[in-house]
Structures are given as C-alpha cells and as structure tokens.
Amino acid sequence: MELEAAVRADDTAEFLRDFMSPCFRSPSCEWGSAVAKGPLTNADRAIRQLVWKWLYLPQRASSDIIYISHRQGGANVPHMGDLCDIATVTHAFHLLTCPDRKVRTIANATLKETVGKRAARAPAPQDTIAFLNGSLENDLGRQGGEMSSLWSRAATRRLGKRIGCHWTWAEEREEMGILIPRINSDQNTVVIPPARKLLERVLKSTLRCLYAENLKKKPDQGKVFEVSSKWTASNHFLSGRSFTRFIDWRFVHRARLNCIPLNEAARFGNRDKRCRRCGYENETLPHVLCGCETHSGAWLLRHNAIQDRVVKALPPTLGTVMEDSVVLGTNSLLRPDIVITNEEVKKIIMVDVSVPFENQSAAFQAARLWKIVKYTPLADTLRGYSVEIYTLLVGALGSWDPQNELVLEAYGIGKKYTGLMRQLMVSDTFWWSRDIYTEHVMGHRQYQDTQNN
Numbered sequence: 001m002e003l004e005a006a007v008r009a010d011d012t013a014e015f016l017r018d019f020m021s022p023c024f025r026s027p028s029c030e031w032g033s034a035v036a037k038g039p040l041t042n043a044d045r046a047i048r049q050l051v052w053k054w055l056y057l058p059q060r061a062s063s064d065i066i067y068i069s070h071r072q073g074g075a076n077v078p079h080m081g082d083l084c085d086i087a088t089v090t091h092a093f094h095l096l097t098c099p100d101r102k103v104r105t106i107a108n109a110t111l112k113e114t115v116g117k118r119a120a121r122a123p124a125p126q127d128t129i130a131f132l133n134g135s136l137e138n139d140l141g142r143q144g145g146e147m148s149s150l151w152s153r154a155a156t157r158r159l160g161k162r163i164g165c166h167w168t169w170a171e172e173r174e175e176m177g178i179l180i181p182r183i184n185s186d187q188n189t190v191v192i193p194p195a196r197k198l199l200e201r202v203l204k205s206t207l208r209c210l211y212a213e214n215l216k217k218k219p220d221q222g223k224v225f226e227v228s229s230k231w232t233a234s235n236h237f238l239s240g241r242s243f244t245r246f247i248d249w250r251f252v253h254r255a256r257l258n259c260i261p262l263n264e265a266a267r268f269g270n271r272d273k274r275c276r277r278c279g280y281e282n283e284t285l286p287h288v289l290c291g292c293e294t295h296s297g298a299w300l301l302r303h304n305a306i307q308d309r310v311v312k313a314l315p316p317t318l319g320t321v322m323e324d325s326v327v328l329g330t331n332s333l334l335r336p337d338i339v340i341t342n343e344e345v346k347k348i349i350m351v352d353v354s355v356p357f358e359n360q361s362a363a364f365q366a367a368r369l370w371k372i373v374k375y376t377p378l379a380d381t382l383r384g385y386s387v388e389i390y391t392l393l394v395g396a397l398g399s400w401d402p403q404n405e406l407v408l409e410a411y412g413i414g415k416k417y418t419g420l421m422r423q424l425m426v427s428d429t430f431w432w433s434r435d436i437y438t439e440h441v442m443g444h445r446q447y448q449d450t451q452n453n
C-alpha cells in the first residue's frame, strides 16, 4: 500500500530510498521485506507434524526427508525459514542488479551509505562485498556501527554457514555476483547479473541437496536413502501414487528410514532381540526381508514378479528366450534367470535378477560382483558366441539400481515402456516386502501363491 501511494504521488525515488535505507528510528523498526522468524518457526513445526502424519512416520524419523525433492524420495515441502533467508538475499540481489537504472542506482547508493555508516568511512567495493557477507572484521565490526536495514539482513551469514554461498566482486567486469558451491563437488555456480533470475532456483536446489546429503550421512536412517535417492523411478509413487496400495504407502516410508517396529529396534529394557520366527540373533528389517528362511517362498515370488516383467517386455527379434534353465551345449548346472540366444549373430545375453537389501551402495556392488564371478566361468565355455552377462538389481524396498539401464539397453526395449516397467518393478518389490514383513509380525499369510496352486 505504501508503495502504491508513493507511485501515485510520483515520488517513487524518495520512497525507494526510505525503503532501503538503514533505519534509525527504533531497534524494532523494520523496513524492506523484514519477516519475523518466530511465526515461521511455528509454521515449520506444524508442517513437520502434518508431513510425518502423511508419510506415517514416527516422531524419531529424520526431518530431512520432509525437505528433499520427490525425485530423491522426500516430501518436497519447503522449509519456511529457508525460504525467508533465500527471499531476502534474492530480493537484495534483484534490487542491486535491477535492469531499471533508477532502482539500481538507488539500491547501490543506499547500500554504499549503509556500509559507509558501519565503517565510518567511504567504502570500497570490496568493503561492500565483505559487509554483504556478514563480515565483522576491521572497520565493519566497530562499536556503534550496527543498524538494521534490508542490506544487513541480506548478508549471507546464515546461508553461508550452511551451504558456503557468498557475495563476490568481479574486478574486470565491475559487477557483483553470488557464488554458490555445489554440494559434494569441487565446482561452484556463480550467479551474475545477466542470470539474476536463476539465483532463487539455485539456492533452493542447493538447500534440498544439503538435506539429502545430511540424511545419507545418518548410518541408521540414511543407508536405504543413499541407494533409493539415486534414480527417480525408485520414488515414482511419491508424486503419482501409481501402482501403490495404501498399505504399501504406510509401510515403505517407515521401512526406508528404518523406523519399523522389530525386536532389534527396541530402544529400552532388556527385550529379546532374536528373530521371532527363526531365532536368529538380531531381528532386523534386512533379516526379515532378505535373510529369514521362513519367507523363502515369498522371496522367490518377489524375484519372479520382476523376472516376469522383463520377459514380457522382450522383443521377439532378440532371440530364443530360456528362463531359469541350464544353458544348452554346456555341462554347467548353473541356471541363469534369463538366457537369450541369437543364433544368427552368435550372441548370448545372460541376465540374473537379484533383490538385495539396500544396505548402502556397497550392498548393490557386492551383489553385482557376485553374479559376475558366478557366471563368468559359464560364459567362458560358450565358444563361438559373444556372451554378455548382466545383473538386474531392485532393492527390497524398491530402489532401482542405475546400472540396470545397461540391461534395458541390451534388451532393446522401447523407451516408452521402460519408464512404465521401472515403476512396475519398483512397486512389485515393495508390495512383496510389505507382505513379507506383515506376515512375519502377524503370522498370517498375506498373499496368494498362484504359481504353486
């Protein structure tokens, strides 16, 4: 309203000067997009509770998952406090680099005035950059120089501590920019005035990456996420909910964050931690889904569900398909899951399907290596053929291994169907895992074994 009044009075320049200038009237007097953090903190707390309810997560679940993108397996909900910090920095950068010369001149003049009052001298461009970076060194830290303004709030002190971003000055071009380091990389993104519109997007994306990296570092809750965050297909159900039952939804988020109630997870007392079905010393989720022999029948059905999806998608021109069979013309008793033989071009493609638990990427690498060691001697006996060995891995909690793309390429399956096939395989896997877990705890059969009926 004040801005509109100023425009009507054709007094825009004076209004903008007041809007951006340091405020001396009272310590609590705020101008220029100042937002109180208290209500935002309360809003973040309320949102966190609602998202935990939506994802069926207990209170001990990591809150990082809330702020991570759907592509990586998070709820993709913004953090209000972060948005406030980003909006303040972006607003200041947009004013200082505004294409409108009048706005830009006033913004730079009021910034220079603020820095000059803080340092009690005429500031150089480097002083202005140091001020915007929240520096309290030399003259900028002198007693009595503190004052509240849009420019003091635009200091990247808080964001800088978290993601290392800071204002920069390019001497040769005489222009300012904001440098944002990429998370888990030595490279940086520098947003300069011609690309000013990108600043908000880059800061938001960097903070989302930060939350994801924080979660990966958690040894208990982050080990599945480290694998499931690698490929969008692993998290397709978060935005579309395709092929996902409500019971799977209630299971999969808890399971991926290892917040499932099992004997090993008991935090208090001297509760028996052994498996309630087979007596194994630790009843953990990896044991239930991939180690407890009681469920070996269900593991086979889970494995076959994935294998069937692949076989149905194979183009007939690829060759003769054999499933779970010894390879003809050899003495080996090994039975790869799928063997495709093309006699015309003398080529054999062997594929084995595996469903390991997502105990970080190392578990997937070990499963893949084991399959290669197992089938390489068989491949060596197939003289006269070019033999390719592949492993298709889908984690027990629906993590799609990026190296599966090599298998899909080798099959020559159309791109349109591969997208759907990935989603179906991911959903099949956690459908089965949910049924295995529930049967383990409840003791009631959760599925129909149609293959053996």
Ligand SMILES: [Zn+2]
Pocket (backbone or CB within 6 Å): 275, 276, 277, 278, 279, 280, 287, 291, 292, 293, 294
């Ligand atoms: Zn067991």
